[in-house]
Amino acid sequence: MKKLILMLAIAGFITSSYAQNLMVSDVPAAVTKAFKKTHSRIDSVQWSKVDDSYKASYDVKKRSMSYTYNTSGKLLRTEKEITLADLPTSVLSYVNENHHGGPIQKSLKVTTSAGKSSYTVKLKDMDLAFDSKGTFVK
Numbered sequence: 001m002k003k004l005i006l007m008l009a010i011a012g013f014i015t016s017s018y019a020q021n022l023m024v025s026d027v028p029a030a031v032t033k034a035f036k037k038t039h040s041r042i043d044s045v046q047w048s049k050v051d052d053s054y055k056a057s058y059d060v061k062k063r064s065m066s067y068t069y070n071t072s073g074k075l076l077r078t079e080k081e082i083t084l085a086d087l088p089t090s091v092l093s094y095v096n097e098n099h100h101g102g103p104i105q106k107s108l109k110v111t112t113s114a115g116k117s118s119y120t121v122k123l124k125d126m127d128l129a130f131d132s133k134g135t136f137v138k
Contacts, residue, residue, distance in 0.1 A: 022047040027054050030073035039067075078111045079120075088134025091119055098136075099123055 024032060027047050031054045035045070039056075046057045050068070053076055057066040063081040070076055084092065087107050095102050106122040118137070119130040129137045 020049045022049055022054075028071050028073070031056075031069045031071065034069055034073035034075065035067060075113050077113065079108050080111075082107050082109050087119060087121070088130070090134035091121060091130050094130070094134075094136050095121065095123070095128070099128075 024045070024047055026049075035056045039045075042058050044058055048055045048057065053068050053070055055066050055068045057064060059065070064079075065081070066079045068076045068078075084104060084107060086109070091107075095104060102121075102123055104121045104123060108120045108122075109117060110120055111117045117132045119132075119134065121128050121130070131137055
């Protein structure tokens with residue numbers, strides 16, 4: 001189950017670059033309503049569609065955030081850009097030992113609707129996934 005959740009998180013991170021950008025009018029009302037319910041003060045939102053889900057992305061204090069919903073407005077996962085200091089030390093150790101220190105271009109904490117967390121780091125030419133404890137997955 002953990003691997004399935006991590007694979008879904010990785011898929012969301014990787015496919016975000018292939019997402020179809022949308023106008024807010026193209027997003028189902030249930031999805032925009034669910035987002036506005038918890039993010040009423042966020043005005044500048046970029047919507048995209050990835051497979052059958054809808055992703056709301058925005059920046060807060062120069063850090064990216066995204067919330068992914070199904071078509072009925074159920075939250076599937078969140079992705080929050082974090083600093084290197086927020087990563088488990090085992091993630092940094094793995095990158096230093098296996099990828100010559102990176103450099104890490106972006107680091108994300110991914111949380112599913114069930115509350116399961118994982119981490120994704122983007123290097124220059126690849127993405128790496130780690131479980132909630134910072135153990136390398138893929």
